[in-house]
Amino acid sequence: TQLLEQSPQFLSIQEGENLTVYCNSSSVFSSLQWYRQEPGEGPVLLVTVVTGGEVKKLKRLTFQFGDARKDSSLHITAAQPGDTGLYLCALQRGSSASGTYKYIFGTGTRLKVLA
């Protein structure tokens, strides 16, 4: 069972359109990170959301953390070909007692923006 479910899995849109991708979990999480991965490269952090209901903006990208902290969304306004890539959500999961933690990633949304 995947801890983090992302949807849609694939998305192909025309330049200028708006889109939203989702990251959902059955568990509450304390924070969530969003990464973007371009072809041939490793993922790069876009943003971290921490507070339930939080909204963060990064130019044309708007990130929202659900009030119950079980879901998050990424909205892109007026998509451009440069937005093409794999969008991944991730969280830290671990033990406060042991002090160890690991990262869990969602399956990703592969976005293609056509010129």
Next chain:
Amino acid sequence: EAQVTQNPRYLITVTGKKLTVTCSQNMNHEYMSWYRQDPGLGLRQIYYSMNVEVTDKGDVPEGYKVSRKEKRNFPLILESPSPNQTSLYFCASSLYGQGALRTNSPLHFGNGTRLTVT
């Protein structure tokens, strides 16, 4: 330039022939980890290390070994590779190690190693 460096970028090998993928970071990060990326399965953590000489299994550790003798290096070893280990591998590092749960420190990734085992 601050970076995570993996080598090689591409590797084709045969079943059973031991191989090592190197990973080095120059940011003095405590936390280092290895992932494999497969279509439809996303990034899955193989091993991670909170600091020097401290390593732990991730979600898919079978068939892999790691070591952390120095802070900057975290090699991934496949003692006897099999075709089901054909995948895209990423090394990543993060500033904080043990005791840093919920610091939200981001992962910095290398550019990946595409491994094919025939």
